[in-house]
Structure formats: structure tokens, C-alpha cells
Amino acid sequence: MDLLRRNRRLRTHPSIRAMVRETTLTPDDFIVPLFVAEGKRLRDEIPSMPGYYRLSLDTLAAEVKSLWGMGLKSVLLFVKVADSLKDNAGAEALNPDGLMQRAVRTVKEACPGMWVMTDVALDPFSAYGHDGIVAHGKILNDATAEVLAEMSVSHAQAGADMVAPSDMMDGRIQVIRQGLDAAGYTDTGIMSYSAKYASAFYGPFRDALDSAPVAAEQVPADKKTYQMDPANRIEALRETEMDIAEGADIVMVKPGLCYLDIVREVRDAFDVPVAVYQVSGEYAMLKAAAEKGWLDHDAVMMEQLLSIKRAGADLIASYFARDAVSLLG
């Protein structure tokens, strides 16, 4: 063939492939989600998340030191709350000695440089597994946002660097920002779950925290009145724009792989860092296929993470963070 351009020239050798590679992963890209539970020396494997654990505070301290040693710089904390402490309004979430508050202090003591983000939502504290207060067939938006602001202040008091509201109530970023500022926490950041879809990929996470929503007070056992319809694209831009206007420092698209079109659009449309949450069901799918010998775990993991970054993610919250960074070498 008489070809002037042959694209394969730039693929002939590992060196030139590395030189022209457009996207690379580094430890700085990752946020490590961690599940915290009461107990001692606990490393309790989550059945639907093989290789992922609920940690007690002592093992959490060791874990964050080890992550820090690998170059990982940020954790996102979630707590598993005892049923006896759950109610409809998240009272336990405001306990200055609650598990989240103690977890934040534990991480900061063990590893002062670690950037600590906290999940802000009612579901782990809700007797109904909902992200808001349930009443008369509704999730109460404004009353929930007030609790989330108090929760955020409580996390900031414990030492959190950034709060991460994952609830999808309208206006909560504004209410949280005002609450933090009024309490003097002007430097405490907000990473907003801005385009969070009502996804079926959250199942294993709900196993981990025992937080699956139930039908209660005429509210169904799903989150479709607050999380977004997976069919919608334009709405994701509207949600993100509003969260930025309300004061979000980082915005998020969640889940990851099925929503990479949204990631690209959000990245192109706005000028704040964009995080992507590769969620529990995405982790579980690969683990299951790899256990069966149907997929090459490490190769698929790296391809997925790279694709999330190529789509426009500045940050990736992923249960694969540790494995991926150890492969980066």
C-alpha cells in the first residue's frame, strides 16, 4: 500500500507507546473509600465485596498509615451504625463521640497529612435506610438539609478536611456551606455528589453498611424521588451547575463506568475538579468475573480506571485504589 500515514508506527515499541500515551494514573488520582465499624482488631470482609473490609478504629489507623506509605493521600469515610442507634432523623449522626467523629480523629492522629473526607447523608443512621427524614409519604427535603449542615459542622469539629454530601436533597450544598461558615469552618471543603443516579449498582455498599432502603410511611424502598433517573443527561448538568453555584469545591458523577458520557460533559462544561465514584457494584462485578476466571482482574481493573480518567475524571473514588496503586509500582 502507498500510505503516507501509518498510525501503527507509534505503537511499534513499548517506549514509543509510553511516550505518546495521553492518560496516566498516579496515586494522586485516588480517593480511598473506607468502611468503619465498632469493635477491636476488626477486618470484617464484606461478602459481596471480596477483599474489602469493615474496619474498627484500631485497624483503621493501621490501614491509613499503610495507604499513606503507598502515596495515597485521601480517604472517604463511611460508618456502619448499630440498629439500636438508628432513627428517622439522624440524631446519632450529630453525636460528637459518634463513630464517624471518632474515625476522623483516629485518621488524623495516625496520619496527619491524610486528606479526610466524610460521607454526609442520613442513610447509615436511618431506621429506614433513606437519605432523608421520612414523613407522610415524602422525604423531607429542607428539614433534611438542616440536619446535614449540623452533621457537616460536627465532622469539621472532629477534624474533617472536606465533607461529601451523598444525599441529593435540593439546596443542601448552600445550607451546608452556610452552616460551616457560620461555625467558623470556612476552610472545610465540600465535595458534592452532584450527578448521583438512582443506580442498581449500590447493592454491595448497602450490604457493607446494612443501609438498604425499606418501604416506610408510604415511601417506597427505592431512592428515585431524590437520586437521578439513569435516563437523564441534561439534568446532570443542571444539578452540577447548581451545586457549584451553591459552593461545591469538587463535584462528582456516580456511578462510574455506565456514566462516562456524563463525566465527559461535566468535565467540559465546568471549571471545578470532577470526581467519579466507581461504586461497589462495579467492584463486585469484576471480582466475581475474575473469581470465575473469566476476566484478567488486574488488566481489566487498570483499563477501567484509565477509562474513567480519560473520560475526564480528575479524581476517582474506588475500592480498587490500593490494588491499582500497588500495580503502578
Ligand code: PBG
Ligand atoms: C448513601 C451512599 C451510597 C453510596 C455512597 N453513599 C448508596 C446509596 O445511595 O444508596 C454508594 C457507594 C457504592 O455503591 O459504592 N448516601
